[in-house]
Amino acid sequence: MGEEVKLFRTWSSPFALRIVWALRIKAIEYETVFEDISNKSPSLLQCNPVHGKVPVLLHNGRPIAESLVILEYIDEAWKQAPLLPVDPHERAMARFWAKFGDDKVLGSIWSVFIKQGKEQEEAMVPAMENLKFLEEELKGKKFFGGDTIGFVDLALGWLANLIGLLEEIVGLKVVDGEKLPLLSAWMQEFGDAPIIKDNWPARDRMILKFQALRDATIAAASK
């Protein structure tokens, strides 16, 4: 039985990393196709004609796009090491937190990152509110998935890497170990887990990339 699994990704996309982690957790063999966003391959555009974005998973020639959709697909197509819980209410909660991460947390953290001075101070308020909800959700748990890494951990996993990078670039503490002890501990625990640790993109490259993004955004905003 030949399973052909291909992942279209970029070196830095946090959304694509979710898929790398899921495939590694399930011990699924796959081939990686690295894309250059400024010069997308015809294959990528053919596989994701609607958005033209990464990640795209190609399974036996059939494409699936949108990282959270891909995660659910992987979980259903390969039953070992389940990512989502069995109970329908717990599944609904997992989907809720993953969506919260993408719809609210990401944007609010990004706002803090691309602003400065008073605007940045103001942006910290919703960001902290959002992070506090995550802190609450971790009560009594090592991971969002419980004892082991699950769907929500993969969905929020970008926090474990990106927060530290952004904090270094802007010189601001966003996840304070005293104010958000559980989240802080989770970032450490998740970030250091074997499958996760091996796959973080090169730190110095990330610092350069995000510093440039911040500079460009601030410059554009002040025109």
Add this chain to the structure above:
Amino acid sequence: MADEIILLDFLPSIFGMRVRVALAEKGLMYEYREQDLWNKSPLLLEMNPVHKKIPVLIHNGKPICESTIIVQYIDEVWKDKSPLLPADPYERAQARFWADYIDKKLYDLGKKITLTKGEEQDTRKREFLDFLKLLEGELGDKPFFGGENFGFVDVSLVAFSSRFYAYESFGNFSIEAECPKLIAWTKRCMERESVSSSLLDPQKVHDFVAGMRRRYGVE
């Protein structure tokens, strides 16, 4: 053991309608509680502390929030009747993809038509129609997005049809002229009792949108 199902909702809400349709498709009895969104109830704030929004489904005391997530929950718990998601994982992924895209785009596209004027509105109308055309392409010659059966994507999209009259009226354009297949699909959906009993009458939706336009100072 009887299930206790309560729906915290708001009649003109597209997102609420999705849940009403799903509950009706499964033939479920539930208590509907209309919410005042400008004076939110303690129950709503307790059941959805993160977003403080409707719809919220409360099943045997436990809340589920976010309409697409609620619909999937309903489909998983009451899986023996009228399945909304297909059985095959790849088909399911496609359904989730389109429902996600509709969620991300269509509400804002439509809302912007009703809250703008002149050239800006023309641009919004164009974007809206282009999106509907893309959906028409995905529908193709199938009776429903789910194929032969009314499914998850149909549930995600059909509630928007209750707003079409409002969009057309405030935007001064015809959706049917550019997207006849989609309008034919909405009529097909409305033949289902689950849909016709769950969607708010387009005139009432129109009047609600008119009120929102006054509130935002567009009129």
